Amino acid sequence: MKTGKFFIFCCLFILLPSAFRPSPAALTVAEDEVAKIQKAYDNIKDIKGNFVQKSYIKDLKRNDTYSGQFFIKPPKMKWEFKGDKPQVIYITGQDILIYQKKEKQVLKTRFDRATYGQSPIALLGGLGDINKEFDVALKKGKLILKPRKPMGLIVQIELTLSEGAFPIEALSILDTASNKIDISLKDVRINTGLSEGLFEFKPPEDVTVIQQ
Numbered sequence: 001m002k003t004g005k006f007f008i009f010c011c012l013f014i015l016l017p018s019a020f021r022p023s024p025a026a027l028t029v030a031e032d033e034v035a036k037i038q039k040a041y042d043n044i045k046d047i048k049g050n051f052v053q054k055s056y057i058k059d060l061k062r063n064d065t066y067s068g069q070f071f072i073k074p075p076k077m078k079w080e081f082k083g084d085k086p087q088v089i090y091i092t093g094q095d096i097l098i099y100q101k102k103e104k105q106v107l108k109t110r111f112d113r114a115t116y117g118q119s120p121i122a123l124l125g126g127l128g129d130i131n132k133e134f135d136v137a138l139k140k141g142k143l144i145l146k147p148r149k150p151m152g153l154i155v156q157i158e159l160t161l162s163e164g165a166f167p168i169e170a171l172s173i174l175d176t177a178s179n180k181i182d183i184s185l186k187d188v189r190i191n192t193g194l195s196e197g198l199f200e201f202k203p204p205e206d207v208t209v210i211q212q
Helices: 004-009 024-042 113-118 120-133
Strands: 047-057 062-073 076-081 087-091 095-100 105-110 134-139 142-147 154-161 168-175 180-190 208-211
Touching: 024 120, 024 134, 024 142, 024 154, 062 120, 120 134, 120 142, 120 168
Parallel strands: 105 208
Antiparallel strands: 047 062, 047 180, 062 076, 076 087, 087 095, 095 105, 134 142, 142 154, 154 168, 168 180
């Protein structure tokens, strides 16, 4: 990828020091919110909706905005980025496939905790296990999550909660280079019976597959 998306998707992790000691009262409220998310995820079989992703790249002093649709049927996911540089990201549970239509190529890499930074939006598929994966605090009405173990380049995630059937309205992701990704979710629907075929990708014959 020769765009800002490539910078966002290719990451390493260094945990930044910070004062992260919430008060007992704030911790209790945070725990309640986490419990709501966990309960919601326990009842979710699939998710679909629209998204807007705004990415700030500090070194380049550049802001990029992307939009599209997403589909999740854990552990599988599909994210369609629309616009003048369209691409589709498939997550199979084992691999990430980034299909760049204009470039006629597919970037393929292993998907695990260490590669979350390659596709931060993939976090939505695993936020039902917050207590296991993150230290949690509540700040200005948002849940602040800090990974307990290395998770790509990610050092902090902010969740804006929703009162709807899907408990998350937006998330912001901060990395070690002070780059930031804001993802807003729109028109989210759950348990619509997404087919398995939606998550299967067969590259066209004229597409080059690049293993990373």
